[in-house]
Amino acid sequence: MALIFISCQHNNELNKNQKEFKKKHPLFSSQFENQIKNIYKEKALFGDFMFAVVDENGLAYSFTLNRDILEGNKTSLTNNSPIYIASHTKSFTGTLLKILEEKGELDLNHSLAHYLPELNYSDSVDTKTINLKSLLNHTHGTMSLPLIWKTAFIGYSGEDAELVNDLNTDFRYDPSHKFRYSNVGPIIAGLVVDEVTGNTWKDEMKRYIFEPLKMNNTSTYVTDFDFNEIRPSVTATKEIGIIETGFYKKDITMHASGGIISTLNDLSKWLNVNMKQDEILLSKNSWADLHTSTTEQDREYFTYKRIGYSLGWDIAKYQNNTILTRFGGLAGISFHISFLPNKNIGIIAFSTDSRANILPHLMANYAYNQLNSLPADSIFKEEKKKFSEVFEKKNKKLDFNASDILENDPSHSILGVYQNKLGWPKISITKKDNYYIFNWGVLNGKIYKTEKGKLLTRLGVLNRTFEIKNDSLLTGSLIYIKVKE
Template identity: 60%
Template sequence: MRLLLLLTLLLITDSCGTSKGVTTENMSKFREENPTFSTQFENNVKDIYLEKEMYGDFIFAVVDENGLAYSFALNREILQGKESSLNNDAPIYIASSTKSFTGTLLKILEEDNVLDLNKSLHEYLPELDFKDSIDTKNITIKNLLNHTHGTFSTPMTWKTAFLGYSGGNKELINDMNTDFLFDPSGRYRYSNVGPIVAGMVAEKVTGKNWKKLMEEHIFSPLNMKNTSAHVSDFDFKDIRPSLTVTKERGIVEKGFYKSDITMHASGGIISTINDMSKWLAANINQDKTLLDDDSWEELHTSTATQDKKYYTYQRSGYSLGWDIAKYKNNKILTRFGGLAGISFHISFMPDKNIGVIAFSNDNRAYLLPHLMANYAYNIINEQPADSILKIEKTSFDKSVKRENDIQYPDDSEVLAANNGNDKIIGTYKNTENWPIIKIYKEGGHYIFNWGVLKGKIFRSDKGGYRSNLGVLSRNFQIKKDSLLTGSLIYKK
């Protein structure tokens, strides 16, 4: 059956092509300057997609100083010549690429004399005092944006990214004040905390929340009409979902695991290829619609040192939202993001006035956007692109194999609903203000509902129970009226 599918797909790949909404004039110019690009690029993407028997979406764009220059979309529907909703206007979640938007927003507010990035957290948000264990007079807003602030809070991070909360910024500040870690070294330590707190500062000084400020200062000026920090602004079924996939079972889980409350300043934007092309072009051009030259310079220049390698990118610094790296001796600014099966890539080479955007949602293919971004750059920069692709693909191959080998529970392991198991049903509360857990019966099984996330309950090999909540799996035990998950204790 699998061989038949592959042969069928190979026979009808001529229906693959460019997505809707491409800027025709700029696309024609790009094709004239890069006559073999589309053939080389598309053939290799199709080959990889078929070789790995991928599911889900891959969508890609090249952007230059004039905007969108090339785009290409691929999934099983397109390969089979069927109508697909995957195109340049399909809503995609950009995850941690949001951080570059937040850094830009705060720089805009500084340019407007609303705040000063070199002033302290204490001055703008004195209620965040970490019970006086940390001198927040020594943490600047810039430290928050470039991950040198040294603070971390598990409950705040989990609530904003996964579980949700009901008490607004006041609840999150209380979480940080009561449950935190601190590194006083001032070294770069990447997390969601800094940009989220910077978003709180922006709200404090303007009286408008981060989501509204993004709309007013970035989305609207750049005419990004299909971009929002609210999930509810989209038809939920149109948002490209996360896919959890294995070679043997195909799609194990499918869903989009974000809601309005978990869209935040470190990972809270849904956009489209067309709109993200406007954003990337604004960065390539240092568009005066948003900022002046000096402000753009700081946004694109390292303000913190790092020495890390991710895939093929040797990172040397971090600006206020972009990783500063090298690829094939070219300076490249990157900002990647992921959630469950979603992998998002956006980058540009400022000295070449060229950038790329790539998205995939098959969890096994999280390196595919980076692999094909490199391939595109190498074609455009007249490097031996095919031989480099062959070398770089080895890491991709290994990552796909690792993901294929992961064992996920199947329906045979579902905890069956019966009178004996009904004792676990109930509402469980935690004294440290973590979101409540509800366990209830649905059909012939049980649901574990933690905050805004929920999933079926399975028997655990280690004893107790397990639930897959889409973005994470959680093991737990229930003893009498107590539910224990990790270090957290809940009472019925």
């Protein structure tokens, strides 16, 4: 059943706050909107751009843009349009586990051996040395490719036991326990939530975060939305224009590291409660734990110097300010959420053009610099150069021609079902009209020929090359064997 989108919720309060913001920053909207419109025109962007400023009183400013809006046409894009927040889900998951700790249902300092004794990594890893906190701050040291691919892309049975088996049988381990970002830790933390509460991570998220914050248009289930209303990614190049649009998530691939769909209005409530450290969710001490670095990192992303990681947020520096960020991306979708804890200002930004994944960060910086009375235009001019470099790399011709689609041959020898002995989801190749479809778990796409003689399938969220020899399908290191009829 689709969620009911309520556009008038708290309308008076939001209008009042927006008026106060405009009064305090009378030039902000015109300057900001001129910059983003100019970029849309200059780069000939497709897809959507959504933006919000949040302060201590909630949503203070918002703006949405796409080609329809730019050209004065009707659009369905609003503050209540469903958007996928990708890896920002990790911040929600960290908060959920902190809530459960306050309620006495778990202890972040207790080990995996205590909560998931069946997860033993074939007895080659001492899980007593891995606590729940290390799962959330990416210092647990474990990695499992099947776990990542099944939960994020191709799907699985839905049973936690399958994921535990993947972790036990196909994994890598770094005993140094240094910070190593991946989806694995929060997903295992989600398995712990399932175990200790008797409910799913998804249902506990709704119970303890979405409902208390009245985030009525937010869910961990794709099927709670009208699928056609979820803002899709847009794959495009300069030469071809739009190649493909789509949203490539199913319920089964919505997970604790990337499994929430929300709206600009709902996310403003989430960001506001983090900025205020509102006790509607947690005590002040617990909020401090969530927003304070628990491990070091030394990385740079765009203009952000990342120096630490809490239980779900990157701790970084920008323009001599401490900034908490946790971004996300998938198949062209780029999501930005951040706040300056010492300034009571936060930003939400979202774009869907596959070439413009830096755009939300560029515009967030411009807004911060405007609001902090820095030389925003000159800083923007320099930062835009970095954005343009990335954009132009992605704007080039694809590594295959869309015209090189593999057409049917009389023998149809590649048709059939292929299975893998290691438990990866089956692959089937089917025929549609005059071309072939590659089906892998919950994903599917057309098959193309490449210049190097291999075959390639575009599965929306990823491209995959493969070859078929006799009855064997080889893709990467995976071997599939055709099932005999």
